[in-house]
Amino acid sequence: MPKYYGCPCEGCGRPMTLQDDIVVCPDCGAPYHRDCYDKLGRCIHSPAHGAGYEWKFPYQDSELRTCPACGERTLRSEPHCRCCDAELPPEGSTPEPGDRTADEDGSFDYASLYRQYQDTPAGDAMKQAYRAAFGQEEMLDGISCKDWSTYIGPAAPSYLAAYGQMQLRHNKISMSFSALLFGPFYFFYRKAWKPAFGFLAAELLLAAPTFIDMLQISGSALAPGLSSSALTLLARVCSVLSFLLMVVRGMYGKWFYRQCAAQRIRHIQAEFPDPEQRRAVLSAQGGVSFAAVLGAFLLLLVLGSAFTLLLGPNIQALLNVLYA
Numbered sequence: 032m033p034k035y036y037g038c039p040c041e042g043c044g045r046p047m048t049l050q051d052d053i054v055v056c057p058d059c060g061a062p063y064h065r066d067c068y069d070k071l072g073r074c075i076h077s078p079a080h081g082a083g084y085e086w087k088f089p090y091q092d093s094e095l096r097t098c099p100a101c102g103e104r105t106l107r108s109e110p111h112c113r114c115c116d117a118e119l120p121p122e123g124s125t126p127e128p129g130d131r132t133a134d135e136d137g138s139f140d141y142a143s144l145y146r147q148y149q150d151t152p153a154g155d156a157m158k159q160a161y162r163a164a165f166g167q168e169e170m171l172d173g174i175s176c177k178d179w180s181t182y183i184g185p186a187a188p189s190y191l192a193a194y195g196q197m198q199l200r201h202n203k204i205s206m207s208f209s210a211l212l213f214g215p216f217y218f219f220y221r222k223a224w225k226p227a228f229g230f231l232a233a234e235l236l237l238a239a240p241t242f243i244d245m246l247q248i249s250g251s252a253l254a255p256g257l258s259s260s261a262l263t264l265l266a267r268v269c270s271v272l273s274f275l276l277m278v279v280r281g282m283y284g285k286w287f288y289r290q291c292a293a294q295r296i297r298h299i300q301a302e303f304p305d306p307e308q309r310r311a312v313l314s315a316q317g318g319v320s321f322a323a324v325l326g327a328f329l330l331l332l333v334l335g336s337a338f339t340l341l342l343g344p345n346i347q348a349l350l351n352v353l354y355a
Contacts, residue, residue, distance in 0.1 A: 035062040036308065037095050037104025038088055041075055042067030046113045048103045049315055061086035092305075102311030165198060172293045174300070181310050182296050182317030193285050203286040210284025211277060217284060219323040222316075223291035230280060231327065235334070237273045240266035242338065248352055250343035292317070 035047050041061045047053055052065040056074035063071070076084050095104045100117035111118055169176040171194055179194075180187035193205040210217040215234060218227035240262060246254035247262075257265070296313065303309040342349065 035088075038062065038090065040064045040067050041086070042071055046103070046105070048101075048114055049312055056086070059084050059086045097307035097311060102314055104308065165195065171198070172289070174293060174296050178296055178300070178309070178313060179292075181313040182292055182299075184314075184318035190285065190288075194289060197286070204282050205285045207281055207284035210287075211281030214277070214280060216324050216327055217280075218288065218291075219327045220319050220321070221288050221292075222295075222318075222320050222323060223288045225291055226284075226287040227323075227327070230276070231330075233276055234273070237269045237276065240269050245349055246341065246343065248345070249349045250345040251341060252343065253341055254343070 035053055035055070036049060037046055039046055040063050041056075042063045045064070047062060047064070053062050054065050054068045055062050056076070058080045059074060059076050061074055061076055063074075068074075074080070076086065090106070094107055096107045096119075097103070098105050098112040098114060098117060098119065100112060101115040103112065103114040105112045105114060105119070109119070165171050165176060171179055171191070176191060179191060183190050197203060197205055207217070209220075213220075215227050215231040218224075218230060243255055243257060243265075244262060247257075295316065299309060299312050299316065303312050
């Protein structure tokens with residue numbers, strides 16, 4: 032609900048942020064944090080609903096600006112951000128190159144380093160390469176390179192350089208050793224959900240010979256009646272397919288990520304036409320996620336536990352084979 036971002040919650044008075052779960056009164060349209068609405072149990076304007084009361088956004092767009100520290104909307108008239116309490120710099124001012132190379136918590140500031148790089152001859156050469164690949168407007172798949180950079184995060188120069196080579200060569204190949212080595216977890220890390228779950232399902236499917244073998248050894252009634260020779264042949268075929276899948280993942284991993292990212296960026300552009308809001312949302316929803324990688328590991332653990340329920344009664348025979 033982008034139109035409510037930056038306005039105060041009718042329950043607690045705190046401003047709505049991009050991370051908040053917002054609910055709206057169905058009668059008058061007044062916005063609340065979900066927790067605030069649940070505590071109140073009703074809209075505070077309910078006595079006026081019968082008289083036709085309608086909530087209106089309390090600020091003009093000209094009264095709000097985007098905080099450079101947290102990316103949330105705050106009032107221009109206040110010296111500090113209402114959301115993170117950071118001091119707001121004068122509008123139009125930008126940090127001088129070299130002013131900061133580390134964040135306040137001591138982590139490295141890639142954005143500052145990238146700004147410095149852009150002001151060097153190498154940075155000029157990179158801009159020229161972008162224009163050659165993406166055109167004078169520096170558009171990729173109908174999306175500006177600035178939006179791409181915001182969504183991808185600190186690794187944007189590397190990815191955009193790879194995408195530039197794709198454009199110039201008119202192909203979809205760009206080797207990604209991360210996708211090659213880490214498989215589906217690379218896509219979970221990059222929040223590319225479709226290829227992440229697709230490759231994970233393919234890996235599990237190609238492990239079918241191992242699963243069948245375990246079912247047969249444990250004496251499960253669900254084990255297919257495959258002979259040893261048929262199972263060996265199936266295992267070899269799946270092994271070859273698994274290798275080919277790994278090669279495809281490594282060669283086309285960046286292209287798969289590009290397709291997912293472009294789809295997500297277009298959705299955000301349609302929902303957030305305001306450039307400052309859009310950049311904040313792109314930054315929040317893009318980048319990488321260690322939590323998604325951990326979630327994928329947990330999913331595999333759950334699936335593995337569920338598979339053990341299908342094993343037969345002869346578990347000891349299976350253990351003897353596994354630990355022989």
